[in-house]
Amino acid sequence: MARTRERRVGANGAANLLVTPLLAPGSYSLSAKFTSASPYFNDSSFGPVTLTVTPEDARAYYNGNSLFWTSSVKSTDAAVTLSAAILDITAVDPALSAPAPDDFPGDISNAKVTFVNRDTNTAFPGCTDLPVGLVNPGDAKTGIATCNTTLTAGNTGGSQYTVGIVVSGYYMRDSSEDDTVITVAQPIPSNFATGGGYLVLASSAGAVPGDAGSKTNFGFNVKYTKSGANLQGNLRVMVRSGGHVYQIKSTALSSMGVDGMQANLSGKANIQDVTNPLAPVSLDGNATLQMWMTDNGEPGANDTIGIQVLSKNGGTWFSSNWNGTKTVEQTLGGGNLSVH
Numbered sequence: 001m002a003r004t005r006e007r008r009v010g011a012n013g014a015a016n017l018l019v020t021p022l023l024a025p026g027s028y029s030l031s032a033k034f035t036s037a038s039p040y041f042n043d044s045s046f047g048p049v050t051l052t053v054t055p056e057d058a059r060a061y062y063n064g065n066s067l068f069w070t071s072s073v074k075s076t077d078a079a080v081t082l083s084a085a086i087l088d089i090t091a092v093d094p095a096l097s098a099p100a101p102d103d104f105p106g107d108i109s110n111a112k113v114t115f116v117n118r119d120t121n122t123a124f125p126g127c128t129d130l131p132v133g134l135v136n137p138g139d140a141k142t143g144i145a146t147c148n149t150t151l152t153a154g155n156t157g158g159s160q161y162t163v164g165i166v167v168s169g170y171y172m173r174d175s176s177e178d179d180t181v182i183t184v185a186q187p188i189p190s191n192f193a194t195g196g197g198y199l200v201l202a203s204s205a206g207a208v209p210g211d212a213g214s215k216t217n218f219g220f221n222v223k224y225t226k227s228g229a230n231l232q233g234n235l236r237v238m239v240r241s242g243g244h245v246y247q248i249k250s251t252a253l254s255s256m257g258v259d260g261m262q263a264n265l266s267g268k269a270n271i272q273d274v275t276n277p278l279a280p281v282s283l284d285g286n287a288t289l290q291m292w293m294t295d296n297g298e299p300g301a302n303d304t305i306g307i308q309v310l311s312k313n314g315g316t317w318f319s320s321n322w323n324g325t326k327t328v329e330q331t332l333g334g335g336n337l338s339v340h
Contacts, residue, residue: 061087244273
């Protein structure tokens with residue numbers, strides 16, 4: 001649909017119009033028409049000329065796990081969750097925009113993201129043109145894109161993949177500076193992780209961020225069966241936000257990685273609003289849960305944990321401690337973690 005704007009001719013014989021085009025990237029036809037009520041001037045038209053709208057600048061930061069485990073010692077396939085924070089350039093540093101600082105930031109949810117295997121220059125299965133969901137609804141500059149895919153550990157017990165992040169749509173970014181390396185390996189059956197306690201939130205984020213100063217309670221127990229053929233366990237998290245209480249539960253944990261006294265967990269989660277315990281309301285039945293933890297010894301006062309829940313529609317549902325690009329661990333307010 002054509003749009004028109006009127007401007008008067010100045011004393012210098014020129015008419016200027018400064019606009020900020022709220023248009024998708026692409027080429028547009030632009031024309032000018034001169035009209036006058038004076039009989040001494042003839043109406044005339046100029047153009048058309050081409051107006052080119054280029055994509056906004058973005059920055060990408062991988063913020064998922066770097067180590068994934070197959071579901072058992074008998075399996076070579078692992079359920080892998082790839083995740084990245086996607087930021088409008090002005091959220092990083094407006095001065096980085098070229099050729100001049102960007103005074104008109106865009107909406108990062110208009111971006112699309114593809115995770116690519118740099119070794120083959122092809123997209124990972126199920127990871128093409130992903131939506132970017134906002135971390136906080138009131139901040140249009142910062143979002144998250146995520147996908148679930150299946151990768152193999154190979155026949156040597158472990159494989160490495162170089163992951164690239166390609167941003168498209170209303171934004172652009174495709175740089176090897178953003179690449180990361182992930183490892184997929186077969187697990188050690190004797191590994192387990194268990195714990196319980198609470199965090200006192202200070203920098204929570206997401207569509208449902210926990211209230212500052214509130215407690216987020218958690219409890220979990222994850223281990224392999226004696227044969228090492230299956231990962232089993234359960235997890236529960238309670239989040240208090242805006243007068244509501246939300247329960248995150250998972251019995252479908254797909255990966256547990258243990259490295260010394262550190263561990264990461266991932267799997268699917270169900271989310272309910274349990275403010276009224278007699279009438280819980282289901283909110284999401286296929287969210288992605290991620291946890292990172294460090295067991296710093298007994299009695300647990302120095303143990304740390306980070307909890308993140310990603311929406312199936314893109315974006316962050318809950319982050320226990322957001323630093324601007326990822327969820328980071330924080331010291332327990334109370335409780336204990338055990339990683340072996």
